[in-house]
Each structure stands twice: as structure tokens, then as C-alpha cells.
Amino acid sequence: MIKTKKIHVSYGKKKIIDSVDIHIKEGTINTLIGPNGSGKSTILKALTQQKKIDSGEIFFKQKPIQSLSSMYWAKNVTYLPQNPKAPSDYTVWDLVSLSRNAYLKWYERLGRKDYEIIEESIRKTNIQDHKYKLLSELSGGERQRAWIAMALAQEPELIILDEPTTFLDIAYQFEVLEIVKELNEKENITVLMVLHDLNHAAKYSDNIVLLKAGKVFAEGTPREVMNSENIRAAFNIEVKVQHDEEHDYPLIYPIKKAV
Numbered sequence: 482m483i484k485t486k487k488i489h490v491s492y493g494k495k496k497i498i499d500s501v502d503i504h505i506k507e508g509t510i511n512t513l514i515g516p517n518g519s520g521k522s523t524i525l526k527a528l529t530q531q532k533k534i535d536s537g538e539i540f541f542k543q544k545p546i547q548s549l550s551s552m553y554w555a556k557n558v559t560y561l562p563q564n565p566k567a568p569s570d571y572t573v574w575d576l577v578s579l580s581r582n583a584y585l586k587w588y589e590r591l592g593r594k595d596y597e598i599i600e601e602s603i604r605k606t607n608i609q610d611h612k613y614k615l616l617s618e619l620s621g622g623e624r625q626r627a628w629i630a631m632a633l634a635q636e637p638e639l640i641i642l643d644e645p646t647t648f649l650d651i652a653y654q655f656e657v658l659e660i661v662k663e664l665n666e667k668e669n670i671t672v673l674m675v676l677h678d679l680n681h682a683a684k685y686s687d688n689i690v691l692l693k694a695g696k697v698f699a700e701g702t703p704r705e706v707m708n709s710e711n712i713r714a715a716f717n718i719e720v721k722v723q724h725d726e727e728h729d730y731p732l733i734y735p736i737k738k739a740v
């Protein structure tokens with residue numbers, strides 16, 4: 482679905498992303514991990530054309546992204562930044578309904594199908610009890626679900642999430658990631674996200690891209706990427722990685738900072 486070929490990105494004279502190749506297969510969950518400042522958000526911004534690349538190519542379904550119209554992009558790809566902002570007088574329903582604009586001509590109003598999709602998105606993200614509440618009245622976890630409902634109502638093929646679990650307690654973190662997994666499995670939405678929690682990345686991803694200083698240090702399945710050598714080299718910490726029979730993904734136990 483997305484393929485990058487040797488992309489380079491800078492801020493001013495400072496090179497941030499250095500020859501990065503990423504392959505995102507349709508129908509999979511992909512996670513970028515890496516230390517602070519390794520370039521995860523910058524890659525998401527490059528993929529969503531908010532940050533110009535110096536060189537290289539980015540393809541969405543084999544087409545160069547710069548050749549795609551903003552309307553095509555709005556219908557197919559949703560990007561949720563780290564701290565998405567909406568007017569404080571918006572209710573959950575108002576927020577979710579915004580997504581349907583991509584499907585309407587300027588003179589059209591929401592139709593029956595739009596209402597159905599809005600209600601369904603609210604239901605699937607389990608936020609129906611709060612749908613007429615102001616966003617400012619919600620907890621962090623509820624607000625995050627409202628944003629995911631908005632993303633879903635857009636009926637995208639690809640959802641891009643930058644740290645969707647930041648500021649959430651452990652229960653909400655799981656809830657949000659379970660919703661993401663469900664959207665992937667039931668709606669076949671491809672997911673690309675940034676996560677900081679290595680165990681969450683290992684549990685929820687089909688493919689992990691480990692970044693270090695703007696380069697891809699390792700890429701592959703959680704089992705391929707999440708080993709103590711890779712984690713030590715990228716994060717400078719000692720970890721124990723366990724593969725037990727019960728879990729089909731590696732469990733990572735941080736031990737201490739590496740010396």
C-alpha cells in the first residue's frame with residue numbers, strides 16, 4: 482500500500498531521515514518504533530505530505546503520492562497527529578461527522594448513508610454513551626476513541642496514528658489498541674502507527690520498523706525485530722526477551738540502562 486524508496490528529509494541543514502525504505506502491505510498493522518528524536522513523526526509527516534522530502538520517492542498503491550489529488554487522499558488515508566485539536570464546542574458527533582465532508586460536494590448535506598456511517602463508527606469505537614458530549618468533557622481515553630471514530634467514518638483504506646496511546650492509562654491504552662486491531666481485522670484497514678511501548682508494538686503489529694538516528698535499523702515481524710541486541714543497539718537498554726508458547730509474540734522485560 483505504501484512504499485518509500487530512499488527518502489531523505491531535513492529540517493534546515495540538519496538531515497533527519499537518511500535513505501529510508503519502508504514497505505507497508507495492505508491489510509497489515511505496521512508500527513514505527515525508535516528512541517526520541519529518531520525520526521518517527523517526521524516519516525509520518527513525509528508520508529502524509531506535510532513535510533517535503535529532499536529526495537527519494539513515496540508510492541501509495543504504486544502511484545507517486547504527489548500525483549494523487551487531495552480529495553483522493555482525503556477519502557483513502559486518515560492521519561491522526563499526536564495531539565489532534567478540535568474546537569472545544571464540538572461534540573463527539575460533530576467531530577465524527579466532519580469526516581463525511583470528503584464525500585460531499587459543497588452544496589450537499591449529510592445524507593442517510595452518512596448518518597449511518599457516523600453512527601456505526603461511533604458504535605464500533607464504543608463511544609456511543611458520550612456521543613452528544615462536548616470533547617472538552619471527555620477523558621483522554623474517550624477523546625482518543627472519538628478521534629478514531631472520526632478516522633473510521635472517513636472509510637479510509639489506511640489509518641496513520643502518531644502515538645495513539647500517549648497520556649492514556651494502561652486500560653485505555655489496551656482499549657485503543659484493541660479497537661485499532663479490530664478495525665484492521667474486521668474492516669481490513671491498513672494501519673501505520675508510532676508506539677513507544679515495545680510490548681504493545683510486539684503484541685499488536687504484523688510488521689515493525691525500528692528506527693535509529695533517522696535510519697531503518699531493523700524491519701520485520703515482532704519476533705524478527707524484538708531481540709535484545711536490536712533493542713540494546715537502538716535504545717541503549719538491556720532487556721530480556723521471552724518467547725513463550727502462550728503468547729504468539731515476544732515479551733520484553735526491560736532490565737537496566739546499558740553501559
Ligand SMILES: Nc1ncnc2c1ncn2[C@@H]1O[C@H](COP(=O)(O)OP(=O)(O)OP(=O)(O)O)[C@@H](O)[C@H]1O
Pocket residue numbers: 492497515516517518519520521522523524
Ligand atoms: N519542525 C522542526 N524543526 C526542526 N527540527 C525538527 C522539527 N521537528 C522535528 N525536528 C527534529 O527532527 C528530529 C526527529 O524528530 P521526530 O519528531 O521525527 O522524532 P520522533 O522519533 O518522532 O521523536 P519522539 O519519539 O520524541 O516523538 C529531532 O531531532 C527533532 O528535534
